Amino acid sequence: MASSKTVEATAYAAPMDGMPPPPPYQETDNRTSAHPSAGPAPSYHAGEPSLGAGFTSSGGVRFPPTLNAYLQMAFTRTFHLGERKEAPSFAARMHSGFTKNPELVLYNGPSEKDPILATATHKSLWKSRATLITVPAREGVPHDTESQNVEMACHASFKHKTYTFTADVGVGKETRREEFEWRSSHGNEVRELDGYKWGWKLVRLSGEPLGSGGDRATRTSGSTSDGHEVVAVWAHNNSMSMTKAFKFQLMGSALNGMLGERGAALALISALRIWAIELNTAAASSSAASGAAGAAAAAG
Structure with missing residues (x-):
């Protein structure tokens, strides 16, 4: 049976970017960050994750x-994001990368x-693993008067x-530079997404630790084994x-608006x-497997 990623790739033919196949999903939050600290963030208690009603930013953007x-x-590269299909909050569109x-x-x-x-694209044809993210300036939002370019490695x-990636986050005078890391995971935070067995979690490497870490049975909810906060x-x-x-x-702090x-x-x-x-990787793997099977059948 085809995997969910292959099904998605078949339903939506996204552009190829030459990335190698992803490794098996494993918990990776027991590693120590090799990146330099972005400096201390304002101290506040992020607390345990709460779904609540999301938050609305000072610029009027509501994040469920x-x-x-x-x-x-339909034949389109546009898709929608929302709590329900009938009430989308955001639209998104993928382009080929050749325009x-x-x-x-x-x-x-x-x-x-x-x-x-926001937008995201590969940084260059020679650095397909590096992504350039741009958050444009927001008219009428004083602390967002300049666009921000962020490189995700x-x-x-x-x-x-x-x-x-490292970026300026926060609200108004509380804006500060912080470092974040997406880690593949099959931890509790991912499993709570309607029973998903694996996925990714965004770890806030800057700021105040949430407890002392440890194994899943003993550490603070919404934290990693090395004591960092999970924000998405x-x-x-x-x-x-x-x-x-x-x-x-x-x-955590992404949901309550602190970021x-x-x-x-x-x-x-x-x-x-x-x-x-x-x-893209799943589509490439599926295409390669089909080609190999066809070649084997022809040779036989």
Whole structure:
């Protein structure tokens, strides 16, 4: 039976980016960050994750606590994100990567006519593993008067893969530079996404630790084994649905608004970018397997 990633890739032919196949999903939060500290963030208690009603930024953008990505069966590269298919919060569109358009565009509303909230694309043809994320300036939002460009780097080894980025997050005078890391995981935070067995979690490497870490049975909810806060999770849809593609959830300081509109937007656009990379990889693997099977049949 085809995997959910292969089903999604078949339903939505995203552009290829030449990424190698992803490694098996494993818990990777017991590693120590090799990246320099971005400096201490303002001290506050993030607390345990609460789904609540999400938050609305000072710029008027509402981020629900959870979002599903809904593909359209029509011939289009546009899909929607929302708590329910009938009430989308955001639209997103993928481009081929061979035009001037970014490969992924996230809109602040359910239509491509709405303002752009964030974009993501490969940094260059020679650095396909590096993603350039842009959060444009927001008119009428004093602390977002300048666009922010963020580079998300992929770090891969035989067993693990992570994606890291450093960005300015927060609200108003509380804006500060922080470091984040997407880690593949099959921990409790991912499992709570309607029973998903594996996925990714966004770890806030800067700021105050949430407890002392440890194994899953003893550590603080919403924290990693090395004591960092988990601020978002996402996973592929674990059913064979051809339209409901993946599920995303904000947590902790991203959900309660402490990371601001840009923090939430960066969490969402970076999750979508990794999801698109994995769809491309699954499509490439499926195509290669079909080609090999066809060649073997012809030879036989």
